[in-house]
């Protein structure tokens with residue numbers, strides 16, 4: 001049975017299922033999953049991996065896992081891609097019915113102003129609205145352009161016939177409701193994907209593609225592999241809990257593009273460090289070598305205002321080696337863009353990592 005588990009990764013049979021991957025991507029991007037809002041995205045993820053024959057499980061902090069037994073069960077490695085996206089939460093409703101918010105994760109209000117949003121209430125209803133600056137019109141306010149864009153100066157205008165705070169609360173909206181931002185998925189003819197949520201759904205589908213490849217080719221990973229899908233990365237603690245059997249935590253998360261970076265929308269960015277710590281020297285070198293051996297287009301960068309679930313894991317004291325890689329993402333935490341090619345390359349590097357010792 002030698003042939004069944006041969007690790008010739010450049011083999012034709014490992015061709016990435018691009019169309020299926022992008023179908024998953026559009027579906028997951030269009031499923032709201034603002035930080036901590038797991039009900040809908042868990043259902044969707046369970047449906048996608050369930051069709052392939054995988055079981056899904058959850059821990060108490062709502063991280064979803066798919067466990068895949070390895071050829072060698074002497075260790076367990078973890079590949080993590082976060083389900084959550086940046087978003088907002090209802091803070092307070094003003095007397096005129098405008099909704100004030102707090103941000104969940106690194107929202108940039110300059111970028112989100114004018115965008116449609118969805119308010120998810122605890123009784124399962126969804127209401128639409130849009131983000132406005134309190135000085136919302138250049139025809140009316142001297143400071144419409146200059147007013148600072150932050151949580152104190154921005155609000156949500158509800159698409160409902162409301163004129164007072166009581167009107168809004170009467171609809172069933174309450175302080176603490178979670179708010180997702182219009183995802184605006186778009187696939188261009190030139191090979192790019194644009195959406196507010198390239199981070200991190202592009203990498204979630206790269207992980208899913210690896211699960212698909214394992215089934216298609218009837219392969220086992222080299223080691224027991226735990227695919228983890230946390231829901232609190234954007235506020236810093238998605239990977240804070242790691243099951244104790246895990247010894248390596250590879251975060252699949254976006255790479256940065258900027259003056260100090262080699263990163264681009266066409267490349268896999270392998271992170272050598274972030275704002276908190278260098279990533280594990282040996283594991284990162286291993287990933288770089290796998291990229292080289294498999295002719296994967298990659299670069300290595302240090303990340304500045306960035307963290308990942310792998311660093312969340314070490315920050316909270318887990319005994320794991322952290323690493324990170326992902327698609328180069330333009331305009332991150334705004335209306336983001338990456339290339340289909342980079343998502344494919346990330347899936348290939350993930351597969352190479354999972355299949356090789």
Ligand SMILES: [Zn+2]
Nearest residue numbers: 199200253254
């Ligand atoms: Zn991310």
